[in-house]
Amino acid sequence: MTSVAVTGWRRLGPAGLDRSRPHRTVVDGAAYAIVHLDGRWRVFSDDCPHRMARLSTGRIVEDRLECPYHGWRFDGSGRCTLVPSLGPNVAIPTRAATSQAGVAVERDGSLWAEFG
Template sequence: MFINFWYVADESKNITDKPVKKMMLGQNFVLFRDSKGKVHCLSDVCIHRGGSLSGGKIVKDCVQCPYHGWQFNGAGKCQQIPSLGKNAKIPSRAKIDSYPTKEVYGLVFCFLGDVPEKERCPIMKVGEYEQEGGERQCSIFNLILIISDQ
């Protein structure tokens, strides 16, 4: 498998106001949309006690762990630890892995590798989707077949 590649995680329409669990390359991820409509992809494991973030909810543009309420923003940085109290400083190491996302062709693509943005391969252009109405004419299944054949 090529880790430094863009992978289709889901159709854009499926990422709404609840966290969504997805498996890519044998790993679990959580996708969620913030209040500005941007999709984020994080590791689906809370660093506190290993809870599945996808079982939580979205609070203030963060995904909240269902176990102890830790909240992580789209960059993976912890924004809230309820047990610390209101004015406590959150440790800088309280973060989880985050992954770049792009929405193209009505799909959410996630880059799972670690190369700098300038060195990332582009998302492959697909002629069927470039045409007007292409999203309706080409299903996600067909898109995956087209990409895998190239």
């Protein structure tokens, strides 16, 4: 299957989404998790970089997006900040980051993100 890169401004949904939890949207066949972290709406691939669980079914804990499967947590930049199975004082590999499509903004009653 060939994937097509999403580019340009796209409407993700209505403005005023519940900021206390992640949301899912699909743009041109690609699924994204929309989440409000670090004071802004963020758009990540909906696939967790660990085992591909849907990040949009996770939860927000201490301003981080927590994957529902093994509890990895991601900050607003997509950087992984917690891998519970590693325990304390163990460096988290940078490859554990989720891919971030960008930042979303509310305008004219909708939530928009620029891809590309």
